[in-house]
Amino acid sequence: MKNAVHISVQIKVNAPAHAVWQKLTDWESQGDWMLFTDVTATKPNSAADQIGNQITAFTGLRLFKKLRFGLLDHMRVTKWETGRVCEVDHFGKWLKGFGRFELIEISANSCQLNWYERIDYPVLLSRLTKPFTKFAVFISLVRFRRQFANY
Numbered sequence: 001m002k003n004a005v006h007i008s009v010q011i012k013v014n015a016p017a018h019a020v021w022q023k024l025t026d027w028e029s030q031g032d033w034m035l036f037t038d039v040t041a042t043k044p045n046s047a048a049d050q051i052g053n054q055i056t057a058f059t060g061l062r063l064f065k066k067l068r069f070g071l072l073d074h075m076r077v078t079k080w081e082t083g084r085v086c087e088v089d090h091f092g093k094w095l096k097g098f099g100r101f102e103l104i105e106i107s108a109n110s111c112q113l114n115w116y117e118r119i120d121y122p123v124l125l126s127r128l129t130k131p132f133t134k135f136a137v138f139i140s141l142v143r144f145r146r147q148f149a150n151y
Contacts (some may be wrong), residue, residue, distance in 0.1 A: 003126035004097070007117040007134045011141045013117045015148035017103045017111040024101065024113070027055055033143040035136050036060055036070065055079040055125060057087065071095060096120040109151075115141060 015021050023029070027041040036059055043053040055077070060070010073095045079087035083103065088095040097119040104112045115137060123128065 002120040003123045005117075005119045005121060005126055005130050005133055007119070007137050009115045009134070009138050009141055010109040011113050011115075011138075011145055012106070012110060013148055014147050016109055017105045017129055018083055019151065020111055020113065020148065021103055021140070024103075024144070025029045025050070025086065027053075030057070033147065034059075034140045035143075039077075048082070050080040051087070059115070060077045075099065089121060094122065094125065113141065113144075 026045045027039050028045070030039040031037050034057075037057050039055060039057045041053055041055045043050060047053070047090045053076070057073045057075070058068065058070055058072065060068055062068050062114075071094060072092060073090060074092035075088040075090050077086060077090050078083060079100075085100065085102045086151045088099045090099060097117065100114075102114045104114065106112055117137070119133070132144070
């Protein structure tokens with residue numbers, strides 16, 4: 001049985017939308033700001049068409065080089081509007097669902113980042129992680145925003 005967890009976070013970033021988009025879609029550097037996460041992708045972030053790109057994110061703790069405790073999230077990009085919208089399907093064994101982030105330009109030097117996830121966890125996993133998931137996404141996006149503090 002599955003239980004959906006909905007996460008919606010909006011955050012203002014004081015930087016031009018194009019700069020925020022470039023950093024946000026640099027898949028392999030997402031681990032710099034996303035808590036306890038390492039990310040890889042089948043296409044480089046510089047590829048113009050990201051539809052079909054498969055992204056893998058491991059979120060958890062590394063106890064030793066090869067011993068890890070966490071969740072592996074497999075995603076596929078299903079919608080791509082460069083500089084504005086990215087949507088993904090989560091299609092892994094344990095995590096299924098939908099994700100979307102969108103940038104809305106406020107001014108030439110600021111934008112709003114809207115982040116939404118619907119993750120369909122097994123019920124037990126949902127109950128264990130639900131209290132922390134939204135908080136972890138929020139903290140990760142605050143860390144992301146800090147990268148533009150001197151912009």
